[in-house]
Amino acid sequence: MSDAYTDRFWDALEDDRFLLGDCDDCGDAHFPPAPVCPHCGAEAGWREAAGHGELYSFARQHRTAPGFDAPLTVGLVELPEGPRVLTRIDTDYDALEIGREMAIRAREYEGGFDRGRLADAPMFVAEPR
Numbered sequence: 747m748s749d750a751y752t753d754r755f756w757d758a759l760e761d762d763r764f765l766l767g768d769c770d771d772c773g774d775a776h777f778p779p780a781p782v783c784p785h786c787g788a789e790a791g792w793r794e795a796a797g798h799g800e801l802y803s804f805a806r807q808h809r810t811a812p813g814f815d816a817p818l819t820v821g822l823v824e825l826p827e828g829p830r831v832l833t834r835i836d837t838d839y840d841a842l843e844i845g846r847e848m849a850i851r852a853r854e855y856e857g858g859f860d861r862g863r864l865a866d867a868p869m870f871v872a873e874p875r
């Protein structure tokens with residue numbers, strides 16, 4: 747595996763830890779993590795998120811990208827640190843409601859899509875907390 751900036755994120759996810767970008771200058775937490783703060787442009791570091799948040803929005807996709815089964819539920823989970831994370835949601839669609847507490851968890855990727863250098867890395871999903 748190469749030394750991409752996001753390797754630290756994927757390594758942490760293997761331990762079921764969810765990392766965000768963190769800016770010392772303005773205090774912004776951002777996702778996806780990036781070496782430069784998208785809010786103020788300062789050099790950014792890392793922060794571990796609590797790993798849960800409120801469901802902000804969700805939808806069911808009936809046509810999906812290669813490597814994902816249909817139908818697929820996706821949504822935005824708003825973390826207490828600030829960022830909203832777009833993620834697959836693993837639960838019964840009809841049981842979801844806006845504002846529900848969700849946990850973000852690592853899952854082994856079982857789809858058939860070629861993920862290149864991330865072939866052995868987990869993916870993340872949200873599920874009711």
Ligand SMILES: [Zn+2]
Binds near residue numbers: 769770783784785786
């Ligand atoms: Zn900043």
